[in-house]
Amino acid sequence: MTALEPAPAEELTRLRAENAALRARVQHRDDELEVATRMLQARAQTMTSVIDAVTEQSIIGTDVDGVVRVWNPGAERMLGLPRADVVRARSITEFHLPEELAEAGGGLAALVGTAQEQGSDVRDWTYVAADGTELTVSVAVTPRTDDRGVHAGWNFVGTDMTEARATERMKDQFVSLVSHELRTPLTSILGYLELLLDDPGLTDEQRQYLGTVERNAQRLLRLVGDLLFTAQVDAGRFSLQPEDVDLAAVVRAAEETVRVVAGATGVEVSVDVPDGGLLVHGDAVRLGQACDNLVANAVKFTPAGGRVTLALQAAWRTPDGGVEAPQDGAVPVARLSVSDTGIGIPAGEQSQLFARFFRASTARRHAVPGVGLGLAITRAIAAAHDGTLEVSSVEGRGTTFTLTLPR
Structure with missing residues (x-):
C-alpha cells in the first residue's frame, strides 16, 4: 500500500457516508413525490366534487x-x-x-x-x-x-334551453301575429283620415285635431313595422333586394326627413357627402331605414343648440377590421358617421345598446321617447349587408355611430 492510497477503514467510512447521504436524498424525493401525489389526488377529488355538484x-x-x-x-x-x-x-x-x-x-x-x-x-x-x-x-x-x-x-x-327557446318562439309568433292584426286597422284609419283631411270645409281646430290623430297613427304604424321587422330577423325570414345604391343620396334623404323636426327643436344638422355620390350594393329601402334611424336618433337625443353631423366617405377595411388607407389586402368600404353633441351614453351600457327594447339610462332620465328597437334593427340591416355598426360615446358630450358597408 502506497502513501497515496486511503486506508481500507477510511474508504469504508467514506462509502458509508455517501450511502447515507444518497439514502437521505432518495427518502426526501420519496417524501416530495408522496406530497405531490396527495396534492394531485386532492385536486382531482376537488374537481370531481365540483363537477358532481353541478x-x-x-x-x-x-x-x-x-x-x-x-x-x-x-x-x-x-x-x-x-x-x-x-x-x-x-x-x-x-x-x-x-x-x-x-x-x-x-x-x-x-x-x-x-x-x-x-x-x-x-x-x-x-x-x-x-x-x-x-x-x-x-x-x-x-x-x-x-x-x-x-x-x-x-x-x-x-x-x-328547450323551454327558453320555445318561449322565445311563442313570443316572436305573438309579436308577428299582433303586428299583422294591428297593421290592417291602422291602414284603414289612416286612409279615412286622409279623406277627412281633404275636406275643405274643416275648421282650423278640426284640422289640428285630425292632424294629431294622423301623426299618432303613423307613429303606431312605424312601431308595428319595427316589431314585424324584428320578428322576421329572429325567424331568419329577413331578405334583401340588392341593387346599386347611391349612399350619398340616401344620406341626403335622411337629412331632409328630419330637417323640420331638427329646426323645431333648435338642432343644427350638417351633411358632408362626396359630390359624385358613393355607390354600394344593397337594398335601398333597408339602407334608407338604417340611415333614417341613426339620424332621427341623433336629433332626438341632442338638446336645443346642439349639432348633428352626417359624414360619408370612401374608405378601406383591413382583415383585422380596421379602416385604413388603400393597401394590399384592404377591402373598399363606405363609411357613414353620424355624430351628435347630445346627452351621450354611459360607458357601462354601450355594449347593450343593440339589444331589442334596451334604453340607456340617460334616455330614461331625460324622458326621451322611444321603445328601443331602432338600433337593433339598424345593426341587423348592417349585418345583412356584411357591414358593421359601431358606437363611440361620452356621457354628456355626445355620440358617434359609424356604419361601414362594403362597396
Whole structure:
C-alpha cells in the first residue's frame, strides 16, 4: 500500500457516508413525490366534487376521439343515462341528431371544429335523451388537457334551453301575429283620415285635431313595422333586394326627413357627402331605414343648440377590421358617421345598446321617447349587408355611430 492510497477503514467510512447521504436524498424525493401525489389526488377529488355538484348543467368530457370520459350528474339527469353506462362506452356524437351533425360537416369535427380553431365555441345543439326526447341545449365547447398540458380531448358544458327557446318562439309568433292584426286597422284609419283631411270645409281646430290623430297613427304604424321587422330577423325570414345604391343620396334623404323636426327643436344638422355620390350594393329601402334611424336618433337625443353631423366617405377595411388607407389586402368600404353633441351614453351600457327594447339610462332620465328597437334593427340591416355598426360615446358630450358597408 502506497502513501497515496486511503486506508481500507477510511474508504469504508467514506462509502458509508455517501450511502447515507444518497439514502437521505432518495427518502426526501420519496417524501416530495408522496406530497405531490396527495396534492394531485386532492385536486382531482376537488374537481370531481365540483363537477358532481353541478346538476343543472351537463358536463361531458371526452378523449380526442370523442369517447366519453367524464359524465356528471347533470348529464345523467339531462340525458337519462347513468355514468356507468356511458363512460368509456359511448361517443359524444351518439347524443346528437345525425342530420344536424351532417349539416355541420359530420362527426366529432362538427362539434369541435370552431373550438379547435378559436379556443372555444358556444352554440345551440339538439341533444337526444335515452327515451328519444329531443332537447335544445346551449353547448360550450373547450379543449381539455392532461397534467402535462397535452391536448387530451374536449369539454362539453350544456344548458337545457328547450323551454327558453320555445318561449322565445311563442313570443316572436305573438309579436308577428299582433303586428299583422294591428297593421290592417291602422291602414284603414289612416286612409279615412286622409279623406277627412281633404275636406275643405274643416275648421282650423278640426284640422289640428285630425292632424294629431294622423301623426299618432303613423307613429303606431312605424312601431308595428319595427316589431314585424324584428320578428322576421329572429325567424331568419329577413331578405334583401340588392341593387346599386347611391349612399350619398340616401344620406341626403335622411337629412331632409328630419330637417323640420331638427329646426323645431333648435338642432343644427350638417351633411358632408362626396359630390359624385358613393355607390354600394344593397337594398335601398333597408339602407334608407338604417340611415333614417341613426339620424332621427341623433336629433332626438341632442338638446336645443346642439349639432348633428352626417359624414360619408370612401374608405378601406383591413382583415383585422380596421379602416385604413388603400393597401394590399384592404377591402373598399363606405363609411357613414353620424355624430351628435347630445346627452351621450354611459360607458357601462354601450355594449347593450343593440339589444331589442334596451334604453340607456340617460334616455330614461331625460324622458326621451322611444321603445328601443331602432338600433337593433339598424345593426341587423348592417349585418345583412356584411357591414358593421359601431358606437363611440361620452356621457354628456355626445355620440358617434359609424356604419361601414362594403362597396
